[in-house]
Amino acid sequence: MRLFRLFKRDLAQEVSGWVEQGLISRDQGLSICQLYGADLDGRRNHSAGYLILITLGYLFIGLALITLIGANWEDIPRAVRMGGLVVLTLTTQGYALYSYTRAPPGGGLKVTGLFLLGNLFYGASIILIAQIYHLGEHMPDGIFWWALGSLPFGVLLRDAWLMLFSLLLAFIWFFVEFNLGFFPTLFPLFLVAAVYVLVRGGESKLLFLSAVLACFVWIEGLLSQLWQERGYGFSFSEEHFVVTVALFILAYACSHWLSLRKDHAYRDYGVVLSLWSMRFAMLVMFVLSFEEPWRELIRTGWHHAPSMWGLVGIICCMAVAIAARCQRWRQTTALSLFSILSVALLQATDQRSDAVLFQIGFNIALVCWGIYLILRGIQQGSSHYFFLGVVAVLLTAFIRYIDLIGDYVGAAIMFMVLAALLLGAAKYWKHQQRGGVSHEN
Numbered sequence: 001m002r003l004f005r006l007f008k009r010d011l012a013q014e015v016s017g018w019v020e021q022g023l024i025s026r027d028q029g030l031s032i033c034q035l036y037g038a039d040l041d042g043r044r045n046h047s048a049g050y051l052i053l054i055t056l057g058y059l060f061i062g063l064a065l066i067t068l069i070g071a072n073w074e075d076i077p078r079a080v081r082m083g084g085l086v087v088l089t090l091t092t093q094g095y096a097l098y099s100y101t102r103a104p105p106g107g108g109l110k111v112t113g114l115f116l117l118g119n120l121f122y123g124a125s126i127i128l129i130a131q132i133y134h135l136g137e138h139m140p141d142g143i144f145w146w147a148l149g150s151l152p153f154g155v156l157l158r159d160a161w162l163m164l165f166s167l168l169l170a171f172i173w174f175f176v177e178f179n180l181g182f183f184p185t186l187f188p189l190f191l192v193a194a195v196y197v198l199v200r201g202g203e204s205k206l207l208f209l210s211a212v213l214a215c216f217v218w219i220e221g222l223l224s225q226l227w228q229e230r231g232y233g234f235s236f237s238e239e240h241f242v243v244t245v246a247l248f249i250l251a252y253a254c255s256h257w258l259s260l261r262k263d264h265a266y267r268d269y270g271v272v273l274s275l276w277s278m279r280f281a282m283l284v285m286f287v288l289s290f291e292e293p294w295r296e297l298i299r300t301g302w303h304h305a306p307s308m309w310g311l312v313g314i315i316c317c318m319a320v321a322i323a324a325r326c327q328r329w330r331q332t333t334a335l336s337l338f339s340i341l342s343v344a345l346l347q348a349t350d351q352r353s354d355a356v357l358f359q360i361g362f363n364i365a366l367v368c369w370g371i372y373l374i375l376r377g378i379q380q381g382s383s384h385y386f387f388l389g390v391v392a393v394l395l396t397a398f399i400r401y402i403d404l405i406g407d408y409v410g411a412a413i414m415f416m417v418l419a420a421l422l423l424g425a426a427k428y429w430k431h432q433q434r435g436g437v438s439h440e441n
Helices: 002-021 026-036 048-071 078-102 108-132 140-157 160-179 187-200 205-227 238-259 264-287 291-299 305-325 329-348 352-380 383-402 408-440
Strands: none
Touching: 048 108, 078 108, 108 140, 108 160, 140 160, 140 187, 160 187, 160 205, 187 205, 205 238, 205 264, 205 305, 238 264, 238 305, 238 329, 264 352, 264 383, 291 329, 291 352, 305 329, 329 352, 352 383
């Protein structure tokens, strides 16, 4: 993704030069940049590092003022404290709105920094006013009102960074509220707002991934409320883990649908979602490449298996249906069947000694998947797939060298299987290269 961002920036600079030289018209330049999602005026913008430093500077100004106020809090009369906090917040937000209406192109992040500073003052006002009037009976309410009060700025201005600030506060409120025994019913409000900013605002991959994570967290929260055995609190059991894997399979299928959209932003979202779904799969398979996680899963009671299987079946069917519309059903179907079969075999066994068999199977699957990613990266010219596959194969070999599977004989078998797969992949690569040369001739 970094190479693609650099490509779009260089393309915008080149097209801008063509427009200035009169080789093409400005409308033609805009059309070329729009085709690849580049910003024709991006070369006029300040560097990202400069704008980030400006934003951090405003943040530390806010922290400095809050620290000074807090240090002299008891010496300030109550009316002055109350009025000062309100005036400080309104003045900062008012100046941010004034700057927004007069901001030149490229000043977006600078104005965003002012709004973030105002939101920071707003949160500090909630905390300090609650301290003045001793309004601390339910602490998560303060976080909720802070998030809710910051939300309109992100929605009305369609600013991804302001929306991210509210969504981060919403995450904090979600877990604090849940762990105190109350269900955060209004959390979907922030999720809907994030989707609105993504659709109507500018492109933001970080906000997109945060919205996907928020959706997953909300689903797992609902399941935790349904499956909880204790009186309160957010729990994450083995059934939650299986549902999370199914959700990432659904996300992988949705990435294919996004990558086929005409809008360049949706296509970028599809690439990002596919990449992070595969990274999650790699993380899960690395964890399951050890024996101890399988022993823990075999010991588990699977108390909510019927509802878990029903939900997993619905999610996997949705994933296969979406992938089938995109002509990518084979990969999604294989992932769904592999996951379902693994969980079914896990529930069918009660022998802890079988954990080694599961471990060996997932190590072989991890190596095969790594080789598949390498070949896919070569065929499609994608560095992400290629290097992800290389990391999967090499890291598996390194881990298995340190943590031998079962005994030395098992490790030797594992290394022989790995060598055979790699040599087979190299032979296939050579065959594909010869086929390409013959086809060109």
